[in-house]
Amino acid sequence: xxxxxxxxxRKLLPYSTFWVLLLLQAALLFVFFYARGNVMVNxxxxxxxxxxxxxxxxxxxxxxxxxxxxxxxxxIILVSDEYTFRTLRQQVIDxxxxxxxxxxxxxxxxxxxxxxxGYVFLLGMGFGLYHSKEGAASMFTEAQYIFYYLxxxxxxxxxxxxxxxxxxxxxxxxxxFLAYTLVLERLIQWQTPDTIDKxxxxxxxxxxxxxxxxxxEQLMLGIxxxxxxxxxxxxxxxxxxxxxxxSYQLLRSRDL
Amino acid sequence: xxxxxxxxxxxxxxxxxxxxxxxxxxxxQGSIYGLLGPNGSGKTTTLGIVLDVINASAxxxxxxxxxxxxxxxxxxxxxxxxxxxxxxxxxxxNLRLTAEVKGVAPxxxxxxxxxxxxxxxxxxxxxxxxxxxxxxxxxxxxxLGDPEVLVLDEPTNGLDPEGIAEVRRLILHIxxxxxxxxxxxxxxxxxxxxxxxxxxxxxxxxxxxxPVSSILATxxxxxxxxxxxxxxxxQTALALPFVAExxxxxxxxxxxxxxxxDSSELNRAFFAQGIALGQLVVRKKxxxxxxxxxxxxxxx
Numbered sequence: 001x002x003x004x005x006x007x008x009x010r011k012l013l014p015y016s017t018f019w020v021l022l023l024l025q026a027a028l029l030f031v032f033f034y035a036r037g038n039v040m041v042n043x044x045x046x047x048x049x050x051x052x053x054x055x056x057x058x059x060x061x062x063x064x065x066x067x068x069x070x071x072x073x074x075x076i077i078l079v080s081d082e083y084t085f086r087t088l089r090q091q092v093i094d095x096x097x098x099x100x101x102x103x104x105x106x107x108x109x110x111x112x113x114x115x116x117x118g119y120v121f122l123l124g125m126g127f128g129l130y131h132s133k134e135g136a137a138s139m140f141t142e143a144q145y146i147f148y149y150l151x152x153x154x155x156x157x158x159x160x161x162x163x164x165x166x167x168x169x170x171x172x173x174x175x176x177f178l179a180y181t182l183v184l185e186r187l188i189q190w191q192t193p194d195t196i197d198k199x200x201x202x203x204x205x206x207x208x209x210x211x212x213x214x215x216x217e218q219l220m221l222g223i224x225x226x227x228x229x230x231x232x233x234x235x236x237x238x239x240x241x242x243x244x245x246x247s248y249q250l251l252r253s254r255d256l
Numbered sequence: 257x258x259x260x261x262x263x264x265x266x267x268x269x270x271x272x273x274x275x276x277x278x279x280x281x282x283x284x285q286g287s288i289y290g291l292l293g294p295n296g297s298g299k300t301t302t303l304g305i306v307l308d309v310i311n312a313s314a315x316x317x318x319x320x321x322x323x324x325x326x327x328x329x330x331x332x333x334x335x336x337x338x339x340x341x342x343x344x345x346x347x348x349x350n351l352r353l354t355a356e357v358k359g360v361a362p363x364x365x366x367x368x369x370x371x372x373x374x375x376x377x378x379x380x381x382x383x384x385x386x387x388x389x390x391x392x393x394x395x396x397x398x399x400l401g402d403p404e405v406l407v408l409d410e411p412t413n414g415l416d417p418e419g420i421a422e423v424r425r426l427i428l429h430i431x432x433x434x435x436x437x438x439x440x441x442x443x444x445x446x447x448x449x450x451x452x453x454x455x456x457x458x459x460x461x462x463x464x465x466x467p468v469s470s471i472l473a474t475x476x477x478x479x480x481x482x483x484x485x486x487x488x489x490x491q492t493a494l495a496l497p498f499v500a501e502x503x504x505x506x507x508x509x510x511x512x513x514x515x516x517x518d519s520s521e522l523n524r525a526f527f528a529q530g531i532a533l534g535q536l537v538v539r540k541k542x543x544x545x546x547x548x549x550x551x552x553x554x555x556x
Contacts (some may be wrong), residue, residue: 007356014345081342093307094357094397095329195529255310 054142072160079164116151160241194225207232266315290451333398334407343383360401372396482534
């Protein structure tokens with residue numbers, strides 16, 4: 001897997017599209033955190049209240065989850081590029097198996113997820129230390145949310161990978177991905193009882209980073225049944241595995 | 257000699273289209289094997305199947321007597337249809353990547369670039385290469401790791417005459433090192449100039465296969481007239497045991513002799529029947545007419 005990743009890095013590092021999207025994601029995360037902290041609530045900066053350890057981790061990962069589509073789109077571009085350039089075909093001719101192809105993209109997904117989670121963690125430390133009033137004894141007590149975020153962003157990218165392997169065309173794959181994540185699943189959820197739809201991919205993934213004000217939300221929207229982040233971890237990991245497995249099956253069953 | 261590649265009855269169906277129908281062929285070691293056929297005859301499909309990128313609907317194939325695996329892939333260098341590289345990487349970066357995929361030492365990259373004459377353009381991006389350079393880079397990539405077999409699909413496609421000559425020289429040079437080369441082409445003259453063995457495909461069916469000499473150089477045509485009415489000449493010719501085919505064309509009789517029969521034997525036979533031929537012309541069949549004959553065989 002490390003040699004697969006090394007080969008992927010040879011493709012990625014000189015690729016400007018990769019850097020543009022990665023820097024965009026990093027910049028937007030920063031802007032989101034900064035803006036949310038600077039909203040004035042009752043004549044006071046929200047950050048002063050929101051960005052206190054340890055609840056800051058829950059806040060930041062919830063905010064970060066709004067930006068998961070960008071890493072997804074990046075993965076779609078990276079996968080569909082291999083079809084556009086026909087390099088996928090060439091690499092299978094040159095020695096890759098179908099499993100190698102999926103594993104090499106999975107290694108990129110893991111790397112990106114680690115980078116993003118690490119970045120959010122660093123931003124959290126920065127904002128937290130800047131705003132913290134008292135000593136930082138409880139700094140890491142809720143840092144597990146960083147791990148939940150890591151799994152969540154991997155889930156988005158794994159779904160994006162599957163869509164890209166399935167559709168193969170960049171533009172169309174991005175549209176299918178956005179349509180499913182933003183519209184389609186919600187429409188299905190609407191028709192499905194809460195007890196079942198909480199296990200749907202997007203809902204299970206979003207349950208990993210709950211809204212810190214969820215009590216209010218639940219009261220207003222009348223949501224009765226939801227997964228806690230710890231409970232959502234199991235379906236989320238299963239979905240990631242499933243998306244990878246389906247990608248492999250797609251590659252196996254079709255001509256390249 | 258052992259066969260490098262054995263194909264047993266492979267078929268491929270795309271919906272209603274039968275792209276390949278029960279094709280079986282053997283590529284002997286050390287041969288330059290031409291896969292000849294018009295566009296859409298199934299050449300690329302055949303190569304795609306044995307290179308693991310197209311799933312056959314039926315049939316089997318073996319490389320070096322083994323099923324295809326990572327280790328057999330290492331012994332094959334292949335270029336299928338178009339040169340496939342990352343446009344934003346340089347020629348050298350692209351080949352380094354190929355080397356790593358193949359598990360070949362990156363030190364071989366410079367050598368491969370030199371062989372295909374891209375040494376001085378190694379630092380330029382692939383998207384800036386001309387068609388000929390792209391094609392040469394693809395051949396360079398196929399050569400990485402010193403494979404025992406080279407599979408080249410239309411390697412001279414889109415090249416100018418100089419580039420074509422260069423690629424052919426390269427192929428002959430590689431073959432002289434004892435490597436086996438499988439070459440798909442729709443150009444007869446390319447196959448004749450380069451190949452030792454050939455197979456002819458048409459509409460997914462195998463029409464002929466074997467050494468180029470046995471497929472192309474046999475069955476000279478003999479044209480006869482004079483000495484008797486054409487109708488008599490035709491009847492006489494048809495009655496001879498060593499005449500494979502005879503027909504009336506263009507105010508003369510066109511006779512195809514069986515293998516190994518000399519035209520003087522024909523003359524003697526006519527004379528024995530009391531006909532002194534006015535004219536007897538032997539014409540080596542042009543490659544093109546032979547090719548057309550082979551691919552038309554299914555209409556007969």
